[in-house]
């Protein structure tokens with residue numbers, strides 16, 4: 001009996017992560033991709049999965065409410081968390097990008113207004129480039145900001161590019177690639193070492209390795 005609790009970032013990461021866990025031999029009998037249920041239990045292995053908002057995954061793990069978590073690198077870079085980041089799972093792949101209207105290329109010699117869910121990543125990136133910014137923190141639908149004149153550009157994750165395209169925006173620049181990571185609570189890694197090591201080894205064996 002492994003007895004671990006894994007928090008997954010709801011949405012795209014959770015769908016891919018559930019597939020990985022099922023391929024690891026876990027069985028979640030009530031799970032379907034469209035289910036709105038938030039807790040699933042693999043009774044055979046005693047693995048509990050909870051689906052939480054992505055920024056909450058490292059909070060659950062840091063506080064010990066979950067022993068492990070699967071969450072995008074974007075979330076781990078935006079804030080500091082006292083957790084171990086152990087495996088790049090190569091799922092939930094996307095890019096952190098600067099985007100806006102093709103006809104309104106930003107002039108980096110002047111102060112620009114940037115809307116984003118990631119104010120720290122954004123500030124750090126533009127500071128390093130010596131670009132002055134006003135940063136507006138939004139919690140979603142960031143693509144609206146240039147459309148309604150709230151910002152010059154956005155910094156956001158782009159996966160298929162569909163959201164940008166359907167809102168008439170283009171990528172100006174890729175800042176960095178993003179993918180989901182396995183993180184663990186520091187105490188759980190010691191107290192539940194065998195169970196967590198099993199998850200690490202099994203996930204690692206399934207993960208597509210980058211060339």
Ligand code: PRP
Pocket residue numbers: 011139140141142143156157158159160161162163164
């Ligand atoms: C993310 C991101 C973009 C979109 C990109 O938003 O903030 O809006 O996905 O995906 P695409 O390139 O495949 O279109 P999410 O769906 O998480 O919703 P949110 O805007 O409410 O945060």
